Amino acid sequence: MELLYEGKAKKIFKTENPEEVICQFKDSLTAFNGEKKEEEEGKGSLNCQITSIIFQALEKEGIPTHFLKELSPTQLLVKRVEIIPIEVVVRNIVAGSLARRLGLPEGEKLPFPIVEFYYKNDDLNDPLINDDHALILGLVENREELEQLREYGKKVNRFLIHFFDKIGLTLVDFKIEFGKDKEGKIILADEITPDSCRLWDKKTGKKMDKDLFRFNLGNIKEAYQEVLNRLKEGQ
Numbered sequence: 001m002e003l004l005y006e007g008k009a010k011k012i013f014k015t016e017n018p019e020e021v022i023c024q025f026k027d028s029l030t031a032f033n034g035e036k037k038e039e040e041e042g043k044g045s046l047n048c049q050i051t052s053i054i055f056q057a058l059e060k061e062g063i064p065t066h067f068l069k070e071l072s073p074t075q076l077l078v079k080r081v082e083i084i085p086i087e088v089v090v091r092n093i094v095a096g097s098l099a100r101r102l103g104l105p106e107g108e109k110l111p112f113p114i115v116e117f118y119y120k121n122d123d124l125n126d127p128l129i130n131d132d133h134a135l136i137l138g139l140v141e142n143r144e145e146l147e148q149l150r151e152y153g154k155k156v157n158r159f160l161i162h163f164f165d166k167i168g169l170t171l172v173d174f175k176i177e178f179g180k181d182k183e184g185k186i187i188l189a190d191e192i193t194p195d196s197c198r199l200w201d202k203k204t205g206k207k208m209d210k211d212l213f214r215f216n217l218g219n220i221k222e223a224y225q226e227v228l229n230r231l232k233e234g235q
């Protein structure tokens with residue numbers, strides 16, 4: 001298979017069909033812009049299956065995604081899109097960089113969900129940007145596209161809060177990415193996994209996401225496996 005692109009957590013391969021690509025989830029785990037790095041055998045497979053379940057549920061909810069089908073435990077067939085270099089972060093509870101930036105206490109519930117845009121650029125360490133910055137950098141074509149990203153972010157959030165709540169998990173925050181298909185339509189791409197979300201167990205408050213790795217708090221594989229098991233049971 002011809003490799004089209006390799007990122008920190010995924011590889012993208014060409015297929016015979018120019019409109020479809022294979023997204024392969026890797027076992028590597030990185031944090032702090034790649035400064036902390038480890039291999040965790042089986043992580044790719046867990047994240048691939050978690051993304052598959054969530055993207056299929058979002059499709060049913062009317063949110064268009066790049067998902068086409070599962071090819072193997074670590075590979076998804078997805079629509080080829082051009083990724084918009086904006087990380088859309090949605091937050092329900094204070095944690096991570098929001099706590100650091102604004103000096104708010106971790107765990108405080110926000111009065112309404114916050115949507116933030118980050119410029120996806122490793123050399124610049126993915127800086128927080130506003131609408132004007134996104135336009136000046138040419139990351140989107142117009143303000144309507146930014147509004148669309150914001151609306152999709154909120155819609156995905158509303159759905160995921162409920163989806164995770166049903167399986168005993170609190171959705172603290174998450175990051176999503178979008179791409180444009182060949183008609184220029186904006187669709188959800190990339191992944192939704194415990195690498196890209198903060199998930200806390202409702203009963204114990206235990207973290208079940210990549211913060212376990214970021215801050216050496218425990219084994220990620222057990223936690224990710226537990227998230228997958230609950231998602232499967234909840235279906």
Ligand code: TMP
Nearest residue numbers: 095096097098173174175195196197198
């Ligand atoms: P933050 O609090 O570090 O800004 O992260 C907010 C959310 O975005 C959290 O759920 C983790 C996720 N995230 C990523 O998926 N990739 C990243 O590079 C960063 C910084 C955060």
Ligand code: ASP
Nearest residue numbers: 008030031032033034035
């Ligand atoms: N995803 C980023 C990295 O791999 C940062 C993070 O998630 O903490 O370095």
